[in-house]
Amino acid sequence: MAGHLADKLPSDSRIYVFDVVEEEIEKLAEQFLEKVNKISAAKEVAEKADIIISMVPEGSHVRSVYLDQKAGVCRTNISNKLIIDCSALDTDTSLTVKDQITTLSPITSFYDAPVSGGVVGAIKGTIAFFPGCSPTDPNQPKIRDTLKYMGKDIIPRGGPSLGLAAKLSNNYLNGIIAIAVLKLSPWAWRPVSPLVLARVFATGTAQNKICDKFCPVPGVYEDSPSSKGYREGFKVQLMSKDFGLAVEMAERCRDLNSRVVFRYLGGDEGWMDKVKQEEQEM
Numbered sequence: 001m002a003g004h005l006a007d008k009l010p011s012d013s014r015i016y017v018f019d020v021v022e023e024e025i026e027k028l029a030e031q032f033l034e035k036v037n038k039i040s041a042a043k044e045v046a047e048k049a050d051i052i053i054s055m056v057p058e059g060s061h062v063r064s065v066y067l068d069q070k071a072g073v074c075r076t077n078i079s080n081k082l083i084i085d086c087s088a089l090d091t092d093t094s095l096t097v098k099d100q101i102t103t104l105s106p107i108t109s110f111y112d113a114p115v116s117g118g119v120v121g122a123i124k125g126t127i128a129f130f131p132g133c134s135p136t137d138p139n140q141p142k143i144r145d146t147l148k149y150m151g152k153d154i155i156p157r158g159g160p161s162l163g164l165a166a167k168l169s170n171n172y173l174n175g176i177i178a179i180a181v182l183k184l185s186p187w188a189w190r191p192v193s194p195l196v197l198a199r200v201f202a203t204g205t206a207q208n209k210i211c212d213k214f215c216p217v218p219g220v221y222e223d224s225p226s227s228k229g230y231r232e233g234f235k236v237q238l239m240s241k242d243f244g245l246a247v248e249m250a251e252r253c254r255d256l257n258s259r260v261v262f263r264y265l266g267g268d269e270g271w272m273d274k275v276k277q278e279e280q281e282m
Contacts, residue, residue, distance in 0.1 A: 051083075
């Protein structure tokens with residue numbers, strides 16, 4: 001993603017990058033000598049950049065990036081900066097970080113903007129972003145113009161943490177579909193050529209993106225992680241984390257119908273009233 005950003009930004013742009021995996025920064029800096037600058041801490045990035053973009057594996061890492069007492073972003077002046085966090089984490093942590101940033105600097109804007117599309121999408125620059133903001137948010141144009149360098153679809157989700165709610169919902173469904181596809185293995189994938197069965201799914205009512213682009217059977221789709229030794233793509237521990245977040249959310253919903261998870265994912269239970277009102281105003 002950083003490579004796409006560096007490749008597409010105007011020649012006079014400067015990108016300040018920090019990563020715990022230093023060799024990745026070094027590769028990027030060598031590839032884009034005039035644009036990319038290697039930085040040794042998140043705090044230093046915040047000191048130099050007007051727009052801060054972060055993407056780390058989980059909530060504890062997001063807390064560290066922004067709230068670490070020595071090297072966190074919040075240890076320097078962040079007034080008027082635009083902060084976009086593309087990590088996939090629990091909504092509570094994201095809102096906590098946002099609240100602390102707002103308390104520290106009310107004129108600083110923090111948005112969750114998780115991504116979907118996998119490593120293949122990141123490499124090709126076709127991933128989708130789900131920013132937690134309204135389409136009418138004054139920062140939305142700047143968010144859109146920044147993220148479009150790295151992805152294809154920018155879909156505002158309405159408000160703080162709602163981008164994450166959409167991302168987690170997507171990942172839950174993604175995982176469930178992948179499990180369903182894998183459960184076919186004993187009786188479907190083995191006696192029939194996987195290529196033939198994949199064509200059946202692609203043209204039938206069982207069509208889904210997991211089979212089309214991320215098929216778990218090697219050789220069906222050459223760019224899928226399974227065709228590359230399962231080395232790329234969304235890692236097992238990350239899917240486990242996201243399902244864990246689903247279980248934690250379910251604990252809040254005891255004694256209610258299981259579909260009440262819609263409420264705790266930020267679902268708008270009054271959406272029908274709003275539609276009726278809009279229809280009346282037309």
